Amino acid sequence: MPAKITTATSPDETTLLKIQEVAAETGLTPRSIRYYEEMGLLEPAGRSEGAYRLYDASDLERLRYIKELRDDAGFSLAQIGQLLEDEAARERNRERFRATQDPRERRAILEDARSRVERQIQTLESKAERLGAMIGAARARRAHLDGHLAELDGGPAPHPDRNARA
């Protein structure tokens, strides 16, 4: 029997992984995973009787998301913590939402959630925008080179400015 759960939320015990398995699955190291927990970025779904950390599918998802934010977006763990905190608030709001029937309250909850997501989008988009500008500059350099290459190929008709986007 693959380890009993001490937590209440045990959806399906076959889906629970030990830390090294999670590491293999996510490409993180066990140390990093523990460190993220230490930094408050996640809590394992449960613990075995012997206090082994046990992770479920949503934990994996979260860890992959953390890795994306770290590697792809280049955020610090502190920033990631902020983003995930907003995520957590979103979850709590879902509860509050289901708990009430009052449309006015529901609207408030939804709008709060929306503003949080909006902020995340803003954060990501500003990064993407600046990255896009850098890509644009690089493409311009490439276009310039292409112009010179074409110049070597055909006649010397530079027509100095074409091919702005890929």
Add this chain to the structure above:
Amino acid sequence: MPAKITTATSPDETTLLKIQEVAAETGLTPRSIRYYEEMGLLEPAGRSEGAYRLYDASDLERLRYIKELRDDAGFSLAQIGQLLEDEAARERNRERFRATQDPRERRAILEDARSRVERQIQTLESKAERLGAMIGAARARRAHLDGHLAELDGGPAPHPDRNARA
């Protein structure tokens, strides 16, 4: 007289700045600028008689580029070093290009330069792509919330899936 130059390349002495001025201009600290030099990311255009570092316009440009790569793209200084090394190779190629008349050699130089820029673009684009995916996911969440809000507004006609992009 604002400091004599010890280097051969002195295009216009009025454009030369001391490190603190460069710091104010670029938003970096003097320490960071020296550290980047230490890491081989740039050399000041010249030195004063008393060995003060003196920077010209192209140095500022380079430093701003470094800052962009660091802050916006989130690259490590090592990665930035790679990108700038390619940049440097590009410059050397420009010299080699002007030095020859042979179309075959010119073509080779241009194509080498193009492949370097292409690599830079690939690096940046892969980052932008993954960032874009994350933004897409966030937008989907926002759309979901918007759906619920509309549901509260008008009649309960969810139509669950619209508004994929901003």
Add this chain to the structure above:
DNA sequence: TCAGACCTTAACGTGAACGTCAAGGTTGTG
């Protein structure tokens, strides 16, 4: 010419994000 603001190198300090090692407990397979 000289005071004060700036610069130099050298060296040590710091926070983030882990790596690594030690000492011991847990699991599950033979």
Add this chain to the structure above:
DNA sequence: CACAACCTTGACGTTCACGTTAAGGTCTGA
């Protein structure tokens, strides 16, 4: 039940990207 392979919690080490301080040289305006 033995035992290898995993896990636990410390605790200390390491790398990166600087910050800070020390001891001294340089620049410039009054």
